Amino acid sequence: MIERIETGIAPSSAPISDAVRAGRHLWLVAIAEDPESGKIVAGGIEAQARRCIQNLEIALHAAGGTLRNLVMVQIFLVDSADAAGMNAVYREYFTEQPFPVRATVVVKELLARGLRIEITATAVLD
Template identity: 35%
Template sequence: MLHHMISSGPRPVAPFSHAVEVDGWVFVTGQMPTDPANPDAPLPEGIVAQTRRVVENLRIVLGGIGLGLEHVTMARIYLTEFERDYQALNELWPSFFTPGRLPSRTTVGVTALAVGALVEIDLVARRPN
């Protein structure tokens, strides 16, 4: 089992590894819409901007271990304003992936997220053989 912390990755908001890898499976901790270069900066405004930042942070973590979004098999998305933001998220989500190659996904409405975020996303990826 490998525990990965990516030096250029987002500052953790709690005690965790950015990713844990077991037998080629990579479990990426939920990322927040914080800026790794300026972690104390205000969060981006709105669900679209926050989702873009979260996905960029996920790319940084995956890239730090030699993977990309094309290796993602499952995504879990947490929204604090589910009714308001679900449609905008669904319109944006496919733009991050090759057409016809979306990972499986679960989206859940939650009461709150760390750092006051509107969205958090965690991933499961598979390292190619």
């Protein structure tokens, strides 16, 4: 059975779910949108990466998990020069082994204007 996890972090303008759970598996997507204002956060890659990870935490918490439940993270950046700033923020949140498996991809652009990063992730819940 597939269950939609509603958290308020997905853009309301898009026909997407915040997170979807099937059994113990959870699939998530996060952008650097402030859930209260609905606006993309300002402040460069560090601020956007932080907001993305915080949004992942919100969705994981709503499903009964934490960042420790992540097994796979895929990061999409619009500029390879942002990798260092993104990695610095990533290290703030992922400090214990085993780290999630991760892929980082540079893309031409992301759909939302001003967006520098988007993260998709897969978690296994207890």
